[in-house]
Amino acid sequence: xxxxxxxxxxxxxxxxxxxxxxxxxxxxxxxxKASNGHVRDLPKSRFGIDVENGFEPHYITIRGRGDxxxxxxxxxxxxxxxxxxxxxxxxxxxISWHLANILGIDPASLCRVEFNEITKKTVSAAIKNPRSINxxxxxxxxxxxxxxxxxxxxxxxxLWMKIKKGLSAGRVQSVTTRLVVDREEEIEAxxxxxxxxxxxxxxxxxxxxxxxxxxxxxxxxxxxxxAEAAAVKERIEKGDYTVASIRRSEKHRHPxxxxxxxxxxxxxxxxxxxxxxxxxxxxxxxxxxVEVEGQGSVGLISYIRTDSVRLSDEAVAGARSLIEKKxxxxxxxxxxxxxxxxxxxxxxHEAIRxxxxxxxxxxxxxxxxxxQYNLYKLIYNRFVACQMxxxxxxxxxxxxxxxxxxxxxxxxxxxxxxxxxxVYDSEKDAADDSVQSTKLISGIxxxxxxxxxxxxxxxxxxxxxxxxxxATLVRALEEAGIGRPSTYAPTISTVINRGYVLRxxxxxVPSALGIMTTDLMKEYFEKIVDPDFTAGMEAELDEVExxxxxxxxxxxxxxxxxxKTLEVAESKIEKIEIKDEESxxxxxxxxxxxxxKMGRYGRFLACPNFPECRNTKNIVVEIPTPCxxxxxxxxxxxxxxxxxxYGCERYPDCDFVSxxxxxxxxxxxxxxxxxLTENRRGRFHVCSNDTCxxxxxxxxxxxxxxxxxxxQK
Numbered sequence: 226x227x228x229x230x231x232x233x234x235x236x237x238x239x240x241x242x243x244x245x246x247x248x249x250x251x252x253x254x255x256x257x258k259a260s261n262g263h264v265r266d267l268p269k270s271r272f273g274i275d276v277e278n279g280f281e282p283h284y285i286t287i288r289g290r291g292d293x294x295x296x297x298x299x300x301x302x303x304x305x306x307x308x309x310x311x312x313x314x315x316x317x318x319x320i321s322w323h324l325a326n327i328l329g330i331d332p333a334s335l336c337r338v339e340f341n342e343i344t345k346k347t348v349s350a351a352i353k354n355p356r357s358i359n360x361x362x363x364x365x366x367x368x369x370x371x372x373x374x375x376x377x378x379x380x381x382x383x384l385w386m387k388i389k390k391g392l393s394a395g396r397v398q399s400v401t402t403r404l405v406v407d408r409e410e411e412i413e414a415x416x417x418x419x420x421x422x423x424x425x426x427x428x429x430x431x432x433x434x435x436x437x438x439x440x441x442x443x444x445x446x447x448x449x450x451x452a453e454a455a456a457v458k459e460r461i462e463k464g465d466y467t468v469a470s471i472r473r474s475e476k477h478r479h480p481x482x483x484x485x486x487x488x489x490x491x492x493x494x495x496x497x498x499x500x501x502x503x504x505x506x507x508x509x510x511x512x513x514x515v516e517v518e519g520q521g522s523v524g525l526i527s528y529i530r531t532d533s534v535r536l537s538d539e540a541v542a543g544a545r546s547l548i549e550k551k552x553x554x555x556x557x558x559x560x561x562x563x564x565x566x567x568x569x570x571x572x573x574h575e576a577i578r579x580x581x582x583x584x585x586x587x588x589x590x591x592x593x594x595x596x597q598y599n600l601y602k603l604i605y606n607r608f609v610a611c612q613m614x615x616x617x618x619x620x621x622x623x624x625x626x627x628x629x630x631x632x633x634x635x636x637x638x639x640x641x642x643x644x645x646x647x648v649y650d651s652e653k654d655a656a657d658d659s660v661q662s663t664k665l666i667s668g669i670x671x672x673x674x675x676x677x678x679x680x681x682x683x684x685x686x687x688x689x690x691x692x693x694x695x696a697t698l699v700r701a702l703e704e705a706g707i708g709r710p711s712t713y714a715p716t717i718s719t720v721i722n723r724g725y726v727l728r729x730x731x732x733x734v735p736s737a738l739g740i741m742t743t744d745l746m747k748e749y750f751e752k753i754v755d756p757d758f759t760a761g762m763e764a765e766l767d768e769v770e771x772x773x774x775x776x777x778x779x780x781x782x783x784x785x786x787x788x789k790t791l792e793v794a795e796s797k798i799e800k801i802e803i804k805d806e807e808s809x810x811x812x813x814x815x816x817x818x819x820x821x822k823m824g825r826y827g828r829f830l831a832c833p834n835f836p837e838c839r840n841t842k843n844i845v846v847e848i849p850t851p852c853x854x855x856x857x858x859x860x861x862x863x864x865x866x867x868x869x870x871y872g873c874e875r876y877p878d879c880d881f882v883s884x885x886x887x888x889x890x891x892x893x894x895x896x897x898x899x900x901l902t903e904n905r906r907g908r909f910h911v912c913s914n915d916t917c918x919x920x921x922x923x924x925x926x927x928x929x930x931x932x933x934x935x936x937q938k
Contacts, residue, residue, distance in 0.1 A: 315363075468674075545557060819832055853887055
């Protein structure tokens with residue numbers, strides 16, 4: 226009786242989408258299976274770390290992964306070779322190591338492959354060049370996981386005992402919450418200072434020029450009271466003015482580098498209104514593979530977790546070829562543009578870029594979702610633009626002087642050559658309030674008389690620092706060296722989901738719970754919430770990854786002082802009672818006044834007599850506009866996924882529902898009801914009729930970034 230020899234190789238990746246894309250490249254001699262992410266982790270029910278035995282972790286199979294592992298084991302038994310092809314980072318390396326342990330593979334054997342992009346060429350080349358598992362990467366990930374477990378499982382029970390059941394502390398989440406709390410304290414402590422500006426209209430020949438007061442007696446102006454403003458105005462009105470100088474110069478605007486993870490999260494937040502979590506979710510889809518007409522599943526972008534701006538020679542050559550062919554030689558720099566990364570960048574992977582420049586955004590638009598298209602367009606255009614020539618502007622500054630020591634300035638700026646802005650017009654430089662025009666002013670000469678036509682003194686007050694948005698918080702975390710590209714989105718999601726930070730119209734505001742917990746952490750666990758200490762810990766993890774330190778040494782150095790701090794905190798922290806905020810809503814089951822609670826999808830109402838009464842309700846807000854269908858009240862509600870929507874109070878008798886808030890105004894074109902829409906371009910009333918979509922702008926846009934033609938109508 227003959228035994229059938231294995232005739233296929235098994236490739237294991239993380240996600241089914243990635244498996245589908247890779248299987249298409251490898252053919253029938255390979256089988257590709259997905260682990261669905263991590264397969265083993267520390268147990269949730271206990272500490273899971275043997276401190277006495279060198280901090281040895283005890284890993285168990287993650288609940289829900291049993292069936293997945295059974296399938297992988299079954300496939301592995303019949304395979305002549307097993308290839309571990311998880312993501313090319315610390316986490317991916319750790320997943321491969323866990324799989325190797327489960328399947329009995331020697332980590333030192335040539336079992337591991339990695340690729341920065343999921344294309345046939347790259348995947349095929351990687352399969353032919355396997356390596357052993359990089360234990361330094363695995364150890365760095367283990368150290369991070371164990372440090373997080375020590376902080377979370379030692380401080381969290383203390384918070385439960387002293388403050389409130391269900392609270393948690395985390396090594397990175399605690400310092401992230403602190404940044405938001407500290408910013409709120411800065412805002413509250415801010416004392417505005419008064420200052421005044423002087424804006425004039427100067428008549429020079431046939432030209433009316435808007436000019437600002439720049440200096441008085443050679444000194445930069447500082448007008449800090451109404452009395453000073455009145456004195457300056459009187460002096461302006463008595464002045465006699467001439468054109469003292471007309472200067473012209475050129476300014477180059479350089480293209481921005483290709484995206485890193487944090488840059489992408491920031492730009493997608495600013496230009497597309499995406500949260501960090503949404504950006505990473507969609508980027509992961511584009512990396513793993515989306516359906517493209519005529520080609521099946523295709524990975525459109527390179528690996529998405531990177532802090533490097535480095536690009537391969539092949540990618541740069543492709544971009545330069547496309548630029549010359551599509552835009553002409555004038556748009557192509559003489560030499561490739563090379564970008565320098567930050568000093569603390571790991572530089573393990575290239576920047577985020579398209580994998581195939583032939584697949585431009587319009588080519589794939591029909592078969593991808595709107596969000597996928599918008600994010601891909603952002604990545605594609607930024608990459609192409611980063612290798613293009615500078616944009617060139619001609620600047621003009623006109624200076625008018627008076628005999629009594631006043632200097633006024635105005636200017637203009639005109640684009641001479643679009644350069645990279647023909648593809649990707651990145652955010653313009655900070656507004657220069659001396660520039661009044663995008664067209665140069667002609668017909669004015671030095672020595673010409675200037676007549677004061679009008680003057681306006683305007684009062685201003687200095688503004689406090691802005692609250693963080695998700696995008697600016699990512700920038701702050703990156704600049705402080707807190708976390709790494711893979712941690713920004715989950716960390717921000719965690720502090721929001723657990724109620725330490727609230728999202729209010731895209732701004733991040735600390736909750737009372739977040740403030741109280743942070744104050745306690747600052748008093749008793751100062752190092753844990755110290756940004757410099759957390760950044761230093763990241764540097765130590767990098768040293769583990771680079772083979773310069775042993776992971777157990779890093780954990781040991783942290784554990785001793787931490788436990789002493791914990792002992793002091795346990796003895797000194799007094800019990801803090803936090804009462805739930807009471808509402809005016811009466812529980813319809815027991816008659817008690819319901820209280821506000823924080824859940825996975827935000828705040829909700831719960832009966833205070835829990836567990837005897839388990840009644841809960843969504844928070845319902847009535848809006849002033851009547852139901853467009855039946856005239857009853859319209860209520861603001863929250864879906865089971867936490868998304869806000871609007872529905873009639875008579876549901877299910879009336880089925881009116883809308884994601885956007887209805888307004889009383891009717892569409893002047895078709896008579897349908899209008900809804901309020903707010904985005905980065907401003908606030909609009911938009912017709913609800915899909916065949917009409919008439920819109921009325923209510924204010925000026927916050928950011929005139931790129932958009933689809935429909936959005937710009």
